[in-house]
Amino acid sequence: MNPTPGKINDSFSESNSEDAPQQQKLHKKKSSTQLPQPGTTQGSCAFDSAMITLVPITDAAHVVHGPSGCAASIWGSYSSLSSGSMLYKIRFTSDIDENDIIFGGAKKLYKGILELARRYKPAAVFVYSTCITALIGDDIEGVCKNATEKTGIPTIPVHCPGFIGNQNLGNRVAGEALLEHVIGTAEPETSTDYDINLIGEHNIAGAIWNVLPLLNKLGIRVLAKITGDAVYKEVCYAHRAKLNVLLSSKALINMAKGMDKKYGIPYIEESIYGIESINQCLRNIAAKLGNHDLQERTEKLIVEETAAIDEKLALFITRLQGKRILLSIGSFKSWMIIFAAKKLEMEVIAILTKNNTDEDKIRVKSLLGQDSIILEQNS
Numbered sequence: 480m481n482p483t484p485g486k487i488n489d490s491f492s493e494s495n496s497e498d499a500p501q502q503q504k505l506h507k508k509k510s511s512t513q514l515p516q517p518g519t520t521q522g523s524c525a526f527d528s529a530m531i532t533l534v535p536i537t538d539a540a541h542v543v544h545g546p547s548g549c550a551a552s553i554w555g556s557y558s559s560l561s562s563g564s565m566l567y568k569i570r571f572t573s574d575i576d577e578n579d580i581i582f583g584g585a586k587k588l589y590k591g592i593l594e595l596a597r598r599y600k601p602a603a604v605f606v607y608s609t610c611i612t613a614l615i616g617d618d619i620e621g622v623c624k625n626a627t628e629k630t631g632i633p634t635i636p637v638h639c640p641g642f643i644g645n646q647n648l649g650n651r652v653a654g655e656a657l658l659e660h661v662i663g664t665a666e667p668e669t670s671t672d673y674d675i676n677l678i679g680e681h682n683i684a685g686a687i688w689n690v691l692p693l694l695n696k697l698g699i700r701v702l703a704k705i706t707g708d709a710v711y712k713e714v715c716y717a718h719r720a721k722l723n724v725l726l727s728s729k730a731l732i733n734m735a736k737g738m739d740k741k742y743g744i745p746y747i748e749e750s751i752y753g754i755e756s757i758n759q760c761l762r763n764i765a766a767k768l769g770n771h772d773l774q775e776r777t778e779k780l781i782v783e784e785t786a787a788i789d790e791k792l793a794l795f796i797t798r799l800q801g802k803r804i805l806l807s808i809g810s811f812k813s814w815m816i817i818f819a820a821k822k823l824e825m826e827v828i829a830i831l832t833k834n835n836t837d838e839d840k841i842r843v844k845s846l847l848g849q850d851s852i853i854l855e856q857n858s
Contacts, residue, residue, distance in 0.1 A: 524641030526609055528649030531559075532731070533605050533637065533656070535681045535706040536714065538564040540601035543572040544588050544619055545609025560685045562708055571595055575611055585617045589626060596630040602711035603661075604634040613640035633711070635660045650730030657705065657714060658737045665715035667702065673768060674702040676717050676744075678735055680726040680751065682707025690751045693761060693784065697776055699768070705734070718742045722767055724749055724760070753818030754788060792822065800824040807831040807856075817846045831856050 526549065534541050543550040550572035561567065573579075573588045592604055604626070606619050623634040637656045639649050667674075675694075680687050687707040694701060703709065703717035723735045723746035735746035747767055749760040758781045765777040803826045806816055820827050829852035830843065844851060 524645065525643045525649035525652060526607060526639045526641040528646035528730075529637055529639035529653040529656075530607060530649075531646075531681060532650050532653035533706060534567050535559040535561075536603070536605070536709050536711055537561040537567045538602040538710045540566060540569070540571055540595050540599060540604045542588070542592065542595070542604060542606045543570075543609065544584065544606055544612045544617065545572065545575050546611060547572050547574045549609045558684050559681050559707065560688075561682075562688075563710065566599060566601055569599075573612075575609075580611060580615055583615060583617060584612060585619070585622050588617070588619065589622050592622070592626040592634060593629060596626070596632050601632060604632060605637055605656075606634060607637045608640050610640045610642050613638070613642075633661070633664070647730040651733055654731045654734035655737075658734050658741075661711075661714050662738065663715070663718045663742070665712060667716040667719050670719055671700055672721060672770075673697075673699045673773070674720045675699060675722045675724055675764065675768075676703045676705060676720040677701055677707070678705045678723055678725050678746075679729075679731045680704070680707045686751065690757060690760070693757070693780065694764075696780055697761070697765070697773065699764065699773075705731075718744070720744055722747070722764065724764060726751055726760075750815075752815040754785060754822060756818065758785065796824050801826065803828050805829050805831070808833075817843065821846065828852065829854060 526545075530541065530543075533539075550570050559567075571591070573584055573591050575584045575587075579587055588606070592606070595601070596604065604623075606623055608617070608619055612619070619636045619638075623636045626632075626634040635656055637653060639652045643652070677687065677690075682688070682704075687704060691701060702720045703713040705714055705717060718738065718741075721744070723738055723744050725732060725735050725746055725748045729748075732748075738744045739746055745767065747763055749763060750756040751760055761777050761781060762774070765774045801824065804820060805828055806820070808816055808830060817827055817830070827847055830847075831854045832843075833856040840853060843853060
């Protein structure tokens with residue numbers, strides 16, 4: 480797989496959400512292909528975001544094929560948490576230098592993969608191209624194929640040089656790599672009628688751990704988490720799920736659509752940020768799985784859990800109620816924080832954001848009103 484910007488953007492703006500009509504109005508003002516524009520990679524590039532998407536596969540080794548500076552710029556920037564392996568925290572890079580740029584760095588990459596396979600024995604190896612190695616034409620596809628044959632460890636190429644576009648494109652490239660090289664390569668030991676995949680949540684600050692216990696209480700099994708707190712094997716057998724639940728990351732909708740087309744797995748778009756959003760997510764999952772008893776148990780659980788959390792929040796609401804705040808959120812999705820502020824009965828007077836999609840802005844407007852102030856941070 481060696482995607483072009485046009486291919487990557489082909490269905491980027493497609494959605495089944497209620498905001499689709501408003502999105503169509505916005506997209507009429509733009510190029511139909513949304514090709515990358517100069518400056519769009521500033522702050523967060525495709526390489527950066529591809530790694531953010533795949534690094535939460537915790538028992539895999541993640542190798543940056545490029546200068547050591549590229550590896551240094553990504554690690555530690557996002558707090559994706561793990562309940563098991565910590566291998567994903569180790570920095571691996573081929574450390575391309577001037578000599579490699581002239582003569583090619585493929586051999587150096589191959590030797591590096593063999594060495595890390597010997598020392599760490601990862602479940603899989605993901606190899607990320609960067610601007611320099613893409614420009615000099617290193618064949619990471621061939622290197623990954625040879626390394627897989629030599630070590631027996633799946634080695635997956637991820638074509639994500641930063642110059643192809645911004646962070647949303649990087650997320651999509653990562654999803655394409657999983658769909659092409661990983662999903663469907665193994666079978667689960669058992670299967671149930673309530674197997675689902677959670678797609679697009681990277682377990683930043685442990686967010687996914689808030690919803691997993693609720694699903695477990697309902698008897699709904701999360702077959703694969705893509706990719707927050709995931710292990711490689713579970714992603715391999717994600718094709719046996721009965722439903723895909725796309726959480727937050729619109730950029731991975733191509734994966735959900737690809738699995739629907741290839742494996743017949745329907746998908747729904749949900750959010751797990753905010754109590755109301757979690758409740759609605761649980762309701763929609765139960766409805767989509769089509770079991771009346773499950774829907775009844777879901778409503779009962781929602782009543783119990785909502786009452787418990789309202790009791791805990793009462794003290795905070797007393798102290799924060801009516802406070803006027805300005806949110807400076809950077810590249811984090813603005814509307815996720817707004818949910819929490821509104822639950823605490825605070826008034827958001829303006830937000831300062833960076834790298835938000837049109838859909839994020841629409842959602843912010845729906846939460847704060849059409850006259851809300853959204854300030855763009857470009858540096």
